[in-house]
Amino acid sequence: MSASASASVSARRLAATALAAGALVSVVTLPASASDHDRHERPKVKISDVQYDSPGRDDRSTRSLNREWVEITNTTRHTVNLDGWTLEDEDGRTYTFDHYRLEGRATVRVHTGIGRDTDSDLYQDRRQYVWDNRSDTATLRNDRGRFVDSQSWGYDRHHGHHGHHHR
Secondary structure, eight states, X not given: OOHHHHHHHHHHHHHHHHHHHSTTHHHHHHHXXXXXXXXXXXXXXXXXXXXXXXXXXXXOOHHHHHTSEEEEEEOSSSOEEOTTOEEEOTTOOEEEOOSOEEOTTOEEXXXXXXXXXXXXXXXXXXXXXXXXXXXXXXXEEOTTSOEEEEEEESOBTTTTBOSOOOO
16 A cells, blocks of 8 residues: 555544544544635636726717726636626626637726727627726626626725715
């Protein structure tokens, strides 16, 4: 029996003993669950930046609409297929990625307005602004609808809503 095989056998025996003991279970399983937790905490693809307030006058021109954008970054070395992934605001306005692959260590900018999609720039082809200047949340979900990442702005972090109160 090789050293690694005997190590895994003794690890299994240790785990079985701990399960029998009951009290030690949390101590034995802690390292495994902590590393799993880390792996799920840091998204491989994340919302890296948001320009929610288009510079200049909000005149709904294509130029102005396209100066409102969300950046998505692939933090891994591997290409990620974003086909079917969605980017959504709090009001449910959703952009769905269509046959798009994000290269490793690359960033794509998703513009609100109309334009021709390239590797680094995608366009929602909208004639209205999506992201609220005062407060909103951009949420990225994968093709199975699972939460990947989100970015919020304009909220009072302690109360979960904007700081202005209307009486």
